[in-house]
Amino acid sequence: MYKLILKLAFDNAFLRLSRTMLVIIMIAVSMSMMLSIQGLYDGMTLSMIEKTKRSDSGEISIYAKGYRLSKTITNSIKNVSKIKKVLEAKPEIDALAIRIKADGLSATARKSSFSTMIGIDLKEEEHFGTFSEFLKEGEVTFSKRGVLLGSELAKTLKVKIGSKVIFSAQDSDGEINAMALKVRGIMQTSNISLDASAMYIDKKVLQEFLGIPKDAAMQIAIRTKSKTLENSLVAEYRTLEVKSFLSLYPIIKQMEDMMVIFNSITFFIVMLVVFIGIMGVMYVSILDRIREFGIMRSIGLSYKLIRLQIFLEALFLGLSGYIIGAILGYAALSYLKHVGLDLSAFADGMESYGMSKVIYGDIKLSYFTSTLLAIIGASLLSVLPPLRKIKTMNTIEVTKVET
C-alpha cells in the first residue's frame, strides 16, 4: 500500500508540470541566490578575521599595562625572553610573534605621513601568520636597511620598490632620531590601520634605534586553538594586559553578529516565501483533485494514507527544488570560493577600507543542512491548510463536484 501511495504522490506531484516546474525553479533560484549571498558575506567576514589575526593580534595578545592607552616606548613588556620561554612550553600555543612598535613620522623628499614602525622577526612572523602571503609588490627582506611598507602608506608617500624613506621618532632618552631606509616590499594585510601606517623592519634594528633593552617588546601575539588559554594567561600575567582578538577588535565581532542577523533574516524571508509558494500550488492542486480524494475516501482509503500522500507530494516538490538549488548554489559558491567576486573597479576604496579587491566566498556544510531542514519543514507545513479541507470534507458531496 505504501508503495502505491509513494507512486501516487510522485505522479501527482508532477501532474501539472508547468506549475510544479515554477515552484521548483522558484525554490532552486532563491535557494542558490541565498546560499551565494550567505557564502559571500561569510567569506568576507572570515577573511577579515583571519587576516587580522595573522597580521596582528593572533587569538590573544599581551601588552604592558597602559600601552594601549598611551603607546609610548616606556610602556613596554619587560623580561620578554623569560615570558617567551614559558609560553613556548605551553602545548596549546601554536605560534608566537614578539613585536616592537614606535609611532613616528615617515617622509620622502616630497611627501610625509604618520606611521608606526614595527620591529619583527621575519621567521617568527612567517610561522605566526605566513607573513609573506601579504606581499603585494617587491620581496620580503630587510637586507641593506630594507623596510616593508603598508600598501596605503606606500600610496600616501608615493613610493616604489627601491625608494628611500626617512623615519623619525622619539627614542628612549626623549631625543628625536631619524633613520634612512630603502623600500624592499609593499605589504597588504587588509587590516586598515596596518596598511595605512605600518613600516616593518628588523626587530634588532628598531631596538637599537629606539635604545630600548633587548628584553623589551610592545606586543606578544599568540596563535592558539584553545578556548581556555586566555583565562589562564590573565591569571598568570596579572601585571600585564592579556586581550583576546574580539576584545581588541570589537568591530569585527559586531560585523560577524550583523552578518548572522542578516543571514537569519534572509533565510527566514526566503523560507516564508517558499512556504507561501508551495502552499499556493498544493492548495490548488488539492482543490483540483478534491473529487479524486472523495472517491479515495469512499472506497475505504483512510485519511492517514491520504495525508501521507499529500505530505509526500509536497516533499517531492520541496526536495526537487532543494536538489537543483543545492547544485546551483554549490556551483555558485565554488566559483566564489575559487575565483571570487572581482571588484577591482573599486580597488582604491576597497583597499583603503581594509578589504581585498577580490572577495572570496566560503562554503559550509551547515548552509545545505539547515536549508534542507527548513525546506522539509516549509513543505510539510504548507500542506496543513489544504489537509484541513480534506479532513472536513463531506465525502459524498465532493464526489459530485465537477472539476
Place this chain on the structure above:
Amino acid sequence: MFSFALKNIFFYKSRSITTFILTFVSTLFFIVYVAMMDGSHNSMLKNALKVYTGAIEIYKTGYRDIGGNEYFIENVDEIESKLSQIDGIKHFTSRYETYGILSTDRYSSAAMVTGINPLKEENMSQLKATLIEGEFLSETSKNCLYAGADLIKKIHLKVGDEVSFIGSASDNSFAADLFTLCGVFRTGSFEFDSSASFVSRSYFDELMYAQNKASYITIDVDDLEDVDSVRLSIKKQLSSELEVLTWKTLMKSMVEMMQVDSIFGYISMSLFFVVIFFVIMIFGFINVSSRVKEFGILRCIGLSRANVRALLLYEIFILSSLAIVLATPIGAAIAYYFSIHPIVIEGMSETYKEYGIVSDSVPLDFNIFTISWNVALIYSLNFLSVIYPISYINAFKPIEATRHV
C-alpha cells in the same frame, strides 16, 4: 475590460490578497531600505566634507601625485580675487599644510600642522564649532596651536603647555618653533583628531617662508549638486598649471566604498525581489490555469488574444497600483520623518571610527526621484510576472480551452 478585471480581482480573493500583500511589503521595504542606504552614505560624505575637506579644492598640478615644496600654489592673492568673482562659490580659504614632529620633554608624535586663516576657516569647516577646550585661533594668535583631542592625549599636553615643533619650511630649510596649546577640538573623526593641528597663517607664514603660498585652496559651494559646473567655471579662470578637483575625486576611496556598499545592498535586495516575483507569478499562473475554461468561453464569444492579454494586464495593474499607492506614501513618510529626525545608534561612531564614521545618527534620504524609480521597478517586476501566465493561456485554442479539465 477594466470592470471585468476588477470583478475578477474580487472573485479570486486569495490570489488578489497575496499579490497585494507581497507588492505592498516589497514596495515599502524597498523605499525604506534604499532611503536608509543612501541616507547613511550621504551623511558620511556630508560629515566628511563638513569637517575639513572642501567641496572643491585647487592644487598646483603635481602636488598630490609628486609633492614637494616646488608644487605649492605661489600667487594665492591673485587666485583668491578671481574666485570672489565666480558665481556658486560660498566661501573659500587657502591652507598651508605641512608634517612635522610635535614633542614635549617625554613624549612626541608626528602631526599635520596647518597654517589657516582663522576668520575664513570659521565659515569653511567645523574647526571652530568643534572646540572643546581653550579657544579658537585668531589673526593675532601668534604661536598658538589648536590641536585635535586625540593628538594632545598622545603627547600628554594640556591647554597652556608648550610643545616644540620640528619640520621643514617652504624653502627646504629646517623649521623649528615652540608653540603654546591654546585650544583643543574634537570633530569625531578619529584619524583627523589624532593627527591634525592648526596655527594662524599670519604667524605660520613667517615661520615657513610661505607668504602668498598655499598647499591648496579649499572652496565651499552654494549647492553641492552644482559642484561640477562651479568647477568648470573656476577652471576657465585659472592657469592650466592648477588642477581643480571636486570632492568626488578628493574622496575617491570613500565614494568607491559607498558604491561597493550599494552593490551589496542591491544584491541582497535582488534576492527578495526574485523570490517575491516568483510567488506573484506562481499565484498568477495558478489563477490563470484554474480559469482556462473561462478564458476558452470568452475566446469563443469573441474575445481576441489581445483582449485576454489586456484583461490580465489590467488585473495586475489594478492590484499593483492599489498596493503601490498605499505603500509609497507610507514609505515616503517614513523616509521623510527619519530624514529630519535621524535614527540614533549609540556608540556607532566609536565602534566604526576607523571607517570614518563621525556621528551616531543615521538620517534617511528623502528623494522623490529615488522613490519614483523604486516604485517603477516594483511595477515592472509585477508586469513581468504576468508574461508567462499570459503566454500560457494564449497558447490554448478556444475550443480546446473550453474542454480543459
